[in-house]
Amino acid sequence: MKRLRWVAAIWRRLVPGLLAALLGSAQAVQAADTLPGPVRAVMDAHELPDEAVSVWVQGVNQDAPRLAFNTDLPQNPASVMKLYTTYAALEALGPAYTWTTEVHADGPVHDGVLEGDLWIRGSGDPYLVARDLWRLLGEVRGRGIQRITGDLVLDTSAFAHSETDPGAFDERPFRAYNQQPHPLLINFNVxxxxxxxxxxxxxxxxxxxxxxxxxxxxxxxxxxxxxxxxxxxxxxxxxxxxxxxxxxxxxxxxxxxxxxxxxxxxSAMTPEDYVYGLFRALWKQWDGTFEGGLRSGEWGRGDTTPVAVRESRPLVDVVRLVNKYSNNVMARHLALTLAVEHEAFPATDSGSHEAVSYALARAGVDTTRMIMDNAAGLSRNNRVTARQVAALLQQARTSLVMPEFKSSLAVAGRDGTLRNRFNDSPLTGRARMKTGSIDHVSAIAGYMRSARDEDLLVVVLVNAEDAHRGAGRAVQDAVLQWAFHSAAP
Structure with a gap:
């Protein structure tokens, strides 16, 4: 194993130089069904079998790929699956879509005293943070309410209660990336x-x-x-x-x-206990007093004007956070919101996956044989082909939401999950990609501008033992370097 790691390290240093020497200024186009020599060398150095790797490289204005390898082999895409979820949300909801969090007073208010319960109704805002609740409660205080004699009641009926164990994926239930969706998720419940x-x-x-x-x-x-x-x-x-x-x-x-x-x-608490603890602390900061406890319920008085309303950041901002930083729970919120808008109330995981597929189909994206059981990619069962990911990227490129979608991807050497990759490299700033990594899976997909200023689609999916420990990234780097230097057909 030490010898294997040494060889891999050598190849990671040599690949860029080898590509420049082998390809030169007048690059030959690779046969579509074979791998370039430097890519094959990296796979051999890491002892990766052919079936572990799927690749698609295509000029955006070309009808056929210049490199296509195992393109119809279903692979686990890890967080590259977020491309499907975010694109579906942008198409179906629109970049300006927002969520609302409402506060209702259930009782009369006399001399600053609410003689009844205070309700908070969530709709699934994926990026609700403590300062948002602080401002919301400040608005309540500004309405003349200082003392609350009843309970805090949380309406979380927008999403069905999840029975999923947060530690089921990797036995790390307290990690932020494993937190479950919730209509009143604040600070991602951490x-x-x-x-x-x-x-x-x-x-x-x-x-x-x-x-x-x-x-x-x-x-x-x-x-x-x-x-x-x-x-x-x-x-x-x-x-x-x-x-x-x-x-x-x-x-x-x-x-x-x-x-x-x-x-x-x-994480340390249920979302309900988190909201309750934060409410008590923040309400006290507004010089408010609270005498009740915590309950859950469903606000059924549709004709009542809320005491306060907090409108979320627009969807385009949320999508940017999901793709650049690969936020899992936010991606799942997008899928569940699609289900709510598709009149599946309360939203369930299965209903959210159906809603994503429906939105993609309406946008002209082929999802045949695609398996999605987690809209964020945090799954051992998700499957998609390199050809399908490339088709999604091509479809998104011609969509009205293309600017929002493309700008949400991490920029090589600059930000997001690519902040520390391709630094001081010709690729810096010239690739916008979504990365994905879970145990034994490493993936990348997106757009890049080649050395000849040609726009390309690039997809690399690697599924193999320990692919996440460096082998997958080495293959990605080799493919991207080859694509960057290769000439247009």
């Missing part, structure tokens, strides 16, 4: 635990953002000497304990003082 050594280096201080009155945090961290290898994520054991009065976070481990201040982002 907390930031900030760890910082004391000035004398004897203790480790822990603070939480946002602060939660209903979540005790017990730090058992001890300060230690030595280098900071791996940072907080590898040094701190995180767990949730059941206490007599509810749940509590337990942080344990030996934390090197040399790590300085670091942040650990984890």
């Amino acid at each position: 907390l930031d635990f900030e760890l910082e050594p004391s000035l004398d280096g004897r203790d480790i201080h822990v603070s939480t953002y946002p602060p939660m009155a209903n979540l005790p945090v017990e730090s058992r961290l001890s300060a230690s000497a030595g280098p900071c290898f791996g940072g907080a994520h590898s040094r701190v054991a995180y767990d949730i304990a059941q206490e007599p009065n509810g749940q509590a976070v337990i942080l344990e481990g030996s934390y090197p003082v040399s790590c300085g201040r670091q942040r650990l982002t984890r």
Whole structure:
């Protein structure tokens, strides 16, 4: 294995130079059904079989691909699946689509006192954060309500309750990327635990953002000497304990003082408890008092004017976050919103996948044989072919939503998931791509401008043992370098 990794490292250094030497200024077009020599060499160095790799490279103004390899072999695309979800949302909902979060008062208000319950009704805003709730409650306070005698009631009826275990995918239920969709998801249902050594280096201080009155945090961290290898994520054991009065976070481990201040982002509560804890903290900041508890219900008074309404950021902003930074829960919110708009209420995962397929079909995208059981790509079962991904990219390129779709992709060497790839390379700024990576899967797809200023579609899907540990990326790099230097037919 050491020899294999050494060979792979050598090839990663040599591929760009070999391509420049072998291809030169007058490049020969590769036969469509064979792999370029440098790509084949990388596959051999990593012992990747042919069936592990699917590739499609095509000039956007050409009728046929210049490189097509295993194009009809169904592969797991990982987060490249988000291209389907975001394009469907843009086509069906429009770039300006927004979500609303409403606050209703269920009772009379006398002298600043709401004699009844305060309701918050969510519609699935994918990017609802603490400052949005703070402003929403400020609007409620501005309506003259200072004291609430009843309960906080949450209407989360837009989405069906998910029975999915957050840890089912990779046994990491507290990680942000594993959080489940929810109509009132705030801050993606995660907390930031900030760890910082004391000035004398004897203790480790822990603070939480946002602060939660209903979540005790017990730090058992001890300060230690030595280098900071791996940072907080590898040094701190995180767990949730059941206490007599509810749940509590337990942080344990030996934390090197040399790590300085670091942040650990984890989930700790149900979305309902999260909203409740945040509501209590923020309402107090507005000098409000609250005497009730927490309940769930369905607001059925459609003719009632809300006390306050928060309109979300437009869909185009959400799509940009989904594709550039590969946000899983936001992608699933888009699919569930499509189901709601398709009159599947409350929205379910299966209904959301059907709604995505329906929107794609209306937009002229072929989804035959495509398997989607997770709209974000966080799945072992999703399947699509390189030909289908290329067809989606071609269709999106001619769509009215093309500017919004293309601008949502990560830019090579500049931002998103490609921020640290192709730095100081001829490809910097010349490729807009969606990446995908889960265990044993590595994928990339999108648009690039070649050295001859030709616009290309490029799709690379790699499914093989440990493909996510470097082999998949090495193949992608080799294909992209070849495509960048290759001449138009």
